[in-house]
Amino acid sequence: MICLKIIKIIYISFILTLLVLSLYLINQITLKNNYPDFIHIITSKFNNHDYDFKIDIMSLYIKSLKTNNHFLNNIEENVQEVSNIAYNETKPIIYIYNTHSDEEYSYQKNDIYNIVPNVKTASYILEDELKKLGLYSIVETENTIDLVNKSGLKYADSYKVSRTLLEKSKEENPSLVYYIDVHRDSVKRNATTTTINGESYARTMFLLGLENKNYNENLKMMEEMDNYLNQNYKGLSRGIYKKQGAGVNGIYNQDFSPNVFLVEVGGVDNTITEVANSLKAIANALYNYIKDV
Numbered sequence: 001m002i003c004l005k006i007i008k009i010i011y012i013s014f015i016l017t018l019l020v021l022s023l024y025l026i027n028q029i030t031l032k033n034n035y036p037d038f039i040h041i042i043t044s045k046f047n048n049h050d051y052d053f054k055i056d057i058m059s060l061y062i063k064s065l066k067t068n069n070h071f072l073n074n075i076e077e078n079v080q081e082v083s084n085i086a087y088n089e090t091k092p093i094i095y096i097y098n099t100h101s102d103e104e105y106s107y108q109k110n111d112i113y114n115i116v117p118n119v120k121t122a123s124y125i126l127e128d129e130l131k132k133l134g135l136y137s138i139v140e141t142e143n144t145i146d147l148v149n150k151s152g153l154k155y156a157d158s159y160k161v162s163r164t165l166l167e168k169s170k171e172e173n174p175s176l177v178y179y180i181d182v183h184r185d186s187v188k189r190n191a192t193t194t195t196i197n198g199e200s201y202a203r204t205m206f207l208l209g210l211e212n213k214n215y216n217e218n219l220k221m222m223e224e225m226d227n228y229l230n231q232n233y234k235g236l237s238r239g240i241y242k243k244q245g246a247g248v249n250g251i252y253n254q255d256f257s258p259n260v261f262l263v264e265v266g267g268v269d270n271t272i273t274e275v276a277n278s279l280k281a282i283a284n285a286l287y288n289y290i291k292d293v
Contacts, residue, residue: 091175094130094137094286096123096182099162099253099262102145103184106269117272119182122265125276126182129283135290138173140165156249163253166260178286179260181252183207184275185267192267193274194235202266202274204229204282205238211250217258221289225261228285236281238264 104118123139130137147161148154162181170176185192185205192203206222208215222240229237244250254260263282266275 092136092138092173093175093290094135094178094180095140095166095169095173095176096126096137096180097140097144097162097165097169098123098183099144099158099181100183101143104268105184105266105272105275117275119184119265121272122184122275122279123182125272126180126279126283129280130286133283133287135283135287138169138176140169159249159251159253163256166253166256177257177259178290179253179257180286181260181262183262183264184270185264187267189267189269191238192270196233196235199277200271200274201233201236201281202270202278203238204236204266204278205264206240207252207262207264208240208242209250209252209254210242210244212252212255214255214258218254218261221259222261224289224292225282225285228288229281232284233281236278 098119101120102118104116105121120139120143127137127139142165144158144161144165145155148158151157151161153161166179184202194201194203206226208219208222212218219240226237226240252260252262254262265278265282
């Protein structure tokens, strides 16, 4: 009898061990070229986008059941949808730049990475998120504020400098259609942070210059992207801030193209992980706009 009980205990332990091991393996499936490791993104020059990450397959499957969509069907539909937009690394359609390249996110909340992330960091993360959607973009490598200082200009002249970079980039890359000026706000954390489905996000805000005589064309794009964010990431967007008058630029290079838009991603107190969550949402919003144009 004792031997039989021991055998039963060993058998049950073996089955439980197999079950736990199976669940662990499912939870630790590694995929290539999907979500970036932030440490590598922040500490490298982003020339190599070959990242590993661990994806919780069970959570995705459960989520798909809740939305009445079969998991595999969702994957196939997403692949088909992305394929509708031509992906061509030799012909980028999106230009990402930072007029105020010195805008940083809080070191205190990001010190685990041993760096001070800034809007340039955000630009490279956005580039990576767009790439996943089949949208090829380029990030401006010139530091706008360094150019301002070297030219003996004032900080208020930053948009004049970024304008020259816009023009140069378009000349070198005629395929460019969309232009994103990434900033971060100076307001405090309570105004720039929100929680969506248990995840913390850096809130976004579009800025429109009313002194551009064709601002309604730029406004159309911002409104559609803002509507997408409101529908799919409730509470993420702070809306569209319209500026004109004394003491402000009033144009923000938006007269360069109807597809120039300025977006504030979070504020000085946000973590780079919160910023990255929001950049993924912005990438989705832009993709949604482009595929419908």
